[in-house]
Amino acid sequence: MSKLSSRRVLCAGMVAMGLAVTTLSAAPLSNGLGQAWPNAQDVSANPNWHVYVFANNGIRYVQVNDANGNVRVAFGAAGGQFLVLPMGRDAQRIATPQQSLPEASTVVPLTSYTETVYKDDSMQLDVVPMSDGTTRFSVSPMTTSTLIAPCDNPAECNGHLN
Structure with missing residues (x-):
């Protein structure tokens, strides 16, 4: 009888653990969006700022923190569309x-x-200081013209010259 009881307890424990793992995997990812120091790689192109990029369901979320870890702005980006959070x-x-x-x-x-x-290959984020001491952020999509290297010799680059 005790062998049967211990097997039932073991099976019940395994079922409970399986349900807990299923519940955890179905929960939204706790990725740190909105946190001062999220558990993500800093991908900033500037040492004065910290930029973190998160992805979920085809949407990339970009968060910018200042040097002290204060969240300054965050936005979502998908297909050239941007939504400020x-x-x-x-x-x-x-x-x-x-x-x-x-x-x-x-x-x-x-x-x-x-x-x-x-x-990155789809957007650029700039920081512009203002005369009153505030900071403005500007995000724009990358176009093919911004991805192509500038031409130094118009005779070689202009397709209209014969």
């Missing part, structure tokens, strides 16, 4: 092709100090 200190100061920022008459961008903080 409502998180980070500068969530209202990120421009996308779908969402432009209003121009303030008293605040001007200091474009000569623009820095690219992230760039």
Whole structure:
């Protein structure tokens, strides 16, 4: 009888463990999006910023943190479309092709100090300091013209010359 009971307990334990593993795998991934120091690789192109990229169901989520780990902006990207996520200190100061920022008459961008903080085959993210001390972010899709190396010799590059 005790042998039968121990087998039942063992089987019940294995079933319970199997259900727990199934439940954990069906739960959303805890990838760190929104955290100060997520468990992800920093892919920033600039040492003053930390950029983390997460992927889920064909959507890439990009999060930008400052040097102190403060979340500044986050957005989702898929197929050239961008959606700003409502998180980070500068969530209202990120421009996308779908969402432009209003121009303030008293605040001007200091474009000569623009820095690219992230760039891949489908997008580029720039940081622009503003004259009032704030920071603006701008994300744009990469086009074939931005992926092609510039031509140094117009005679070789222009297809219209004979």
